[in-house]
Amino acid sequence: MKALDMDVSVNIIVITRNSEFFRAGASVILDFRDDLFETITIDSDWDILALTPSAPGPHYSAARDRAVRFLSGSGDRISLHVVQSQSLSGALTKLMARSDGSNVHHTGMAYIDYSDPYHFGRSIAEIDQDLQEFYGALHRAQVPAFETPSSTAVFQSAEMHPYQVHPMNFIRCVLPSDSDVLRAQLLTLWMDFYQLSLANRHIKCGDKGRPTSAMASCLAKFLDSRTEGRWVLQYYTGSLVSSLISAFEDQAEIRNFPVLRGPSEHALACGAMANWQLYEMPSVTIITSGMVDEFRGTLANLRETRACGFVICAEQKPALWYAFQSTINPESDSRDVLHARGVPFVYIDDPANLQAGMNQAMQLYDANRGPVFILATQSVMNVVEAPENLPPPALVRNEPVNNDTILHLAELINNGPDRLLLQPGQLHSESARLLASIAERAGIALVDSIIHPGAIPTHLNGRPCPNHLGTLSVYGFSDAVYRFLHRDGQIAPKTEQTLIFLGDKVSQVVTPFTENKLHRKFHIAQVVSEHALVAPFADISVLMQPHAALKELEERLDVKPELLARRRDTLTAALKGQEDLSRCVPSLPMTPNFFFGALGQLLTEMIEAEGYDFTSLFDVGRCGVSAIRNLPKTRAGFSGWYGRALMGDAHLATLALAETCPTDLLSFIGDGAFALVPDILPSLLENALSNGARRNRSVTTFVLCNSGLSAINSYQERILFNRTSRQMRILNLSPEESAGNLCGYEVVKRTINVFDKAEIRKALKMRGRINIFHVNLAHNNEGDGMSLAHVRGWQQDQLPRFGARRVSQTIKERT
Structure with missing residues (x-):
């Protein structure tokens, strides 16, 4: 613990309209005037210097006893100034007026009471933004301020919110109704700030330098040189990679492009593949130790499609005896797996080898063999500075000409x-x-x-x-x-x-x-x-x-x-010719042929009459095939059928394309694929919360529910002439319908039983909207080109009919 400079005055900020909240905090300060504070001055709307502290309750007493014991040996005496205002802007005016240059005034702990009805409905993101602007203004005015995980607390009412998210710039508290509990909380928050910020030798007031990393800087410059700044950052965090992620986020902020997240490492691989196939945008994907195998077969797809980019994965030194989460140990070696899959990689375990390892990784990138894995130890990833080195010249490829x-x-x-x-x-x-x-x-x-x-x-x-x-x-x-x-x-x-x-x-x-x-x-x-x-x-x-x-x-x-x-x-x-009969005849549930035939006609009208432009994603399954076959397209789409044909890949890729796609997004996901991977809506909204909602776009997911793995059903029933069985069955719970505003989007969940042309057109044309439509469909084996056998079906238009003689002959052969 560092010794405190007695020439420094520490400001406590209290934002409240509630005199009782302020008096509770002031009573705690006055209670400790002999234990910690040299002087106390207060600038507030209420006179509380003559306040007589109320008798302590059990919660406050327990917290006070621990605090006094902790402070007894410190010898610190702090000059404290309390600034109270009803708003952050008012507090800012007072703090700037107080910073007159004669003394150093550190802006320390901030207690913000937003439990008043005036602040009802304020979201975590809005408060985060307010605080970011407040501390930014202090920084520009050269008023030193602590910006640490323990320096700002916001009290809110117990109102229900449609979602919960961890604040970026403050500690969230629900205002307790018990004054004893409130006083205990206020003291606990102060003591956490005192220990972890004010008296922490590793924390300097006003020092909020940009996070730096030699690896992040090197790879960012390299990708800029290869892509003219068109690359994507995405990550799934872990302790070992968290500092590297912060440095890369800073690089992304400088370049003003979005940072993508997903519910799993597999989701990141799907996003990297989609952004490469559709836009040739390389990705930097960061994952923590032990997660090198979490990409599923999508890793093979990335290599097959020659998706350029880097995957940075934390690793341990082989010398460590069975290190936690290490994939390199006496019994196994993940590098052997990467080698067997034909995935290029480098392994860097010594900071002295960082530059050589980076150069090797860049050369592998230029070789166009797919994403380059960088397996690096924490000491390598945490190198702050490296010798200045320009990216190697681009590999000159001799294009094959015949x-x-x-x-x-x-x-x-x-x-x-x-x-x-x-x-x-x-x-x-x-x-x-x-x-x-x-x-x-x-x-x-x-x-x-x-x-x-x-x-x-x-x-x-x-x-x-x-x-x-x-x-x-x-x-x-x-x-x-x-x-x-x-x-x-x-x-x-x-x-x-x-x-x-x-x-x-x-x-x-x-x-x-x-x-x-x-x-x-x-x-x-x-x-x-x-x-x-x-x-x-x-x-x-x-x-x-x-x-x-x-x-x-x-x-x-x-x-x-x-x-x-x-x-x-x-x-x-x-x-010339007509489609199969099931596309023309309505039924309940609708057949996939009918639904996609009707949707295809609607989209064609919208394209030709209104210039509607969209990008489609198609997941693996019978209904995904129907969508590909029957729907018009205005540009290239993404398909989960590529490579290993992994169910769920297209659904997960929706997350990345929702941020990078220049058009509306339409996803077609079977219920089997939908059930196989995590719910993507929270991640989609978190990306919007961080990057901003794309109010000029819409994202629509059609979840196609026929309660079965219908491509397998068709194989069994149409090719092998077997009945269906439990192995193809899916149990779908009826989803709840809802509509509401979340993270800048209007999120609408609906169930579709009947194709309503006007309603679907209206939904697709709405801006700033996320549509999740569960479409109830029947299973059938006719049409949609599921096999060459289907063209012999009676519902088809182009083939001759079979006569009764053949039927009778077949019956005789059976008997």
Whole structure:
């Protein structure tokens, strides 16, 4: 404990309109005038110097005895000045007038009484903001003030609030009705301040320097140099990383971009993946020791999608014997797991190696192999300063160019078959527009996939993309796509059509066809940037970045008018036809086909008539597939089907995109995925509380409830012809409906049983709103391209009917 400077006068601030509150505090001060205070002066609305302290009750007596015992050996004598006002602004005026330069006046403990009805309804965030502005004004006026965890207490009434959140700048207390308890609390608060702030040698009044970290400064400068300041900070805190997080938060504040949080480390991984796939924004993700395995399979997805960024994970020194939460010990080593998954990493356990470790991490970042893990000990993360070092020069990548094969592909487009179908992988928005232009001029049919929904949107600038046929994937393929690729139920001859895959490795999920069928039945061209990703069944393989390939093709585009006319006729014929019957017939509960058909029509109207723009997220499940297949898209969306197809990933990614997405956000989450991960609403609101609500946007989550894992149900019932069983069943509790203002948003929870076009349109158009709609749906196995088997169903439009003779023949065979 430090000795106190007797030339210093300490100010106590009391903000109250209640004389009884002030008298309770004053009685405590006067009770200790002989034990601690050299002089006491009071500037208040009430005369209390002649106040006779009331008899102490049991609570105050217990607190006073401990306080006297603690103070008896200190020898401190403090000059105390009490400033009372009815408002912070009034107290500020008094404090600035008192700071006349003749003496040093430290602004110490602040007691703020907001229990008066005048302050009813004030939120924690509003009080935090008031105090931040108050202490900021003191700092600008050069009035020294303590800003510590124990220096400010706010008393409120016991009114109920719609949410509870930990204050950032004060200690929250509910004003007790018992005066003895109040006096005990006031004394306890003062003694905590005295011990932890006033007499703490580690605390200096007025010293609120910015948190610093060599690692934070180094990585922030590096990412600025690589991204022009477009990167994201997100974290899940822990003791070992808390100081590093504060330093990174300071870097984010300097750059004026939001800091993201989530309910788990897994949520952060989902956010990092979404921000990379949609906007190519790298992330710095900070997690504490022992949490390196908490990303689930999303870590493999991050590596697969080559998501740039850093993951900083606290670690211990291997020399420590089974250190707490260490993932490096005599029995296991998390570095082996990272190596096996192909995830680049560095391990830094000595502060002397910080600079070398940072340089290695930056080189790995430039190698474009996915997020770089930095496993670092606390002593490394807490290094404040490091030798000034400029970021290493950007790695010059020699982009693969194969002029011969791009010429073959250009020849195919200019003079090839009447049927050309192109499916892109992850594309820039500029590349998508260029692709749409080339496709229209060349007569190429365009499709997206369930792993990259909207990679080529159905609408560009509010107008339909004329060459868009729908979705081609193992699930959710569109009827128009089926008609385009088939004749009389059979795949069209290989010589008459070509599938072109742009920027994708042609994994199993992107078509409903087996690898053997792709090899035997289709002519395939592939554009991909890495030789290792060339499919074994590709007839033409072009090693180029997708955008570079599109530029090359645009320069060489020369499709004859007669060929273009035939291709457009083929496209038009494929687009003709009716959807399955279940999409047209209403029922209760609604079928997914009907609901998404109606929602798709509504969104199409809003896009084409009103210019409505939105970004969609689709989680894994039957209803997510229905949403991808049936809804229009104005830009690329995020899909949980990518990579490991993890249920819940799209739902968790909503948190990050709610802060970074430039448009409205629409999420489609099955009840299975919704139940698998934490509730994201508290985290979404906490992000809004810290970063500010986006009042010009809306965030809508459709929770699609059919009380089952319906994709598995369809597999059992439609493919294997088995009945459903308990393993696919989900029990959904009926959610409560509500509406209210929280953290700057209007939060509306509703249950939808019947599609109400006007109400849904109204909800989507509201600004500054979070909609959570639980949509009750039926389970069915028809339509929506869940398997090739569905096209033989009687509800479909394009196939011939089966006659009665076949039914009778089947019955005979059974008997």
